[in-house]
Amino acid sequence: MDTEIRSSSNYYNNGQTLLPHRSNLLLQMLLQTNAYVSVIWSFSYLLHMIIWSFRLWNYTGLAMLLAYVLAVGTESLRLYASYSINLGIGATTMWLLLTLTPCVLLPALVYLRLAAALGDCWLQFISNVQLVLIALEALVALIHYALCTSSIREKQSRQLLMLKAKQL
Numbered sequence: 001m002d003t004e005i006r007s008s009s010n011y012y013n014n015g016q017t018l019l020p021h022r023s024n025l026l027l028q029m030l031l032q033t034n035a036y037v038s039v040i041w042s043f044s045y046l047l048h049m050i051i052w053s054f055r056l057w058n059y060t061g062l063a064m065l066l067a068y069v070l071a072v073g074t075e076s077l078r079l080y081a082s083y084s085i086n087l088g089i090g091a092t093t094m095w096l097l098l099t100l101t102p103c104v105l106l107p108a109l110v111y112l113r114l115a116a117a118l119g120d121c122w123l124q125f126i127s128n129v130q131l132v133l134i135a136l137e138a139l140v141a142l143i144h145y146a147l148c149t150s151s152i153r154e155k156q157s158r159q160l161l162m163l164k165a166k167q168l
Contacts, residue, residue, distance in 0.1 A: 023086045024144040027137065031082050034133040038079065041126045042072050048116060048123055064115050071108040074100050078134075085141050094145055101138060106131075 045068060049056065056064060078100050084093040113127045 024140065027082070027086045027140045027144055030133060030137045030140060031079060031086065034130070034137060035079055037126065037130050037133060038075050041130050042068075042075075044123055044126055045112065045116070048120065060115070064112065067108040067111045067115075070104060071112060074105040074108065078105055082137055082141055085145055094141075097138070097141060101134065105134070109134075 049061075049064065049068065053061075055061070078097060081093040081097040081100070085097065109127065109131060113124070113131075116123050116127075
């Protein structure tokens with residue numbers, strides 16, 4: 001039977017307690033890898049924009065800078081949401097993951113990938129690795145979330161059946 005974590009340092013959101021559950025090791029490894037790849041990508045792309053800054057003093061350069069800021073910000077929020085899904089079950093973080101990834105992050109990454117298409121092979125390679133890791137993480141996170149919520153519902157229904165049996 002799951003017990004609630006009662007210490008004040010383990011409160012997740014607005015005083016709601018966390019229920020411990022088994023996290024997904026594969027998702028954790030993918031998230032750890034993507035955290036490093038994201039940092040390498042962001043510094044590589046920033047260096048690319050600094051090197052080519054003399055050509056970016058126009059609307060294309062401004063659009064690239066905006067897309068870069070959006071991509072780095074949403075990638076950090078997406079990683080936070082994925083870690084939260086892996087370590088605790090929450091519909092808010094799943095909603096954050098499912099809206100940020102396809103609506104903000106992927107268009108920004110694709111735009112930056114196409115804007116630097118004639119650039120370094122390194123930048124193209126690290127962009128491809130990041131997109132593949134994002135796709136794998138989203139797939140594993142959705143499967144993990146579905147399995148965790150179904151097991152919780154199954155436990156709750158078993159507890160209700162046990163309570164009804166005791167009452168009879």
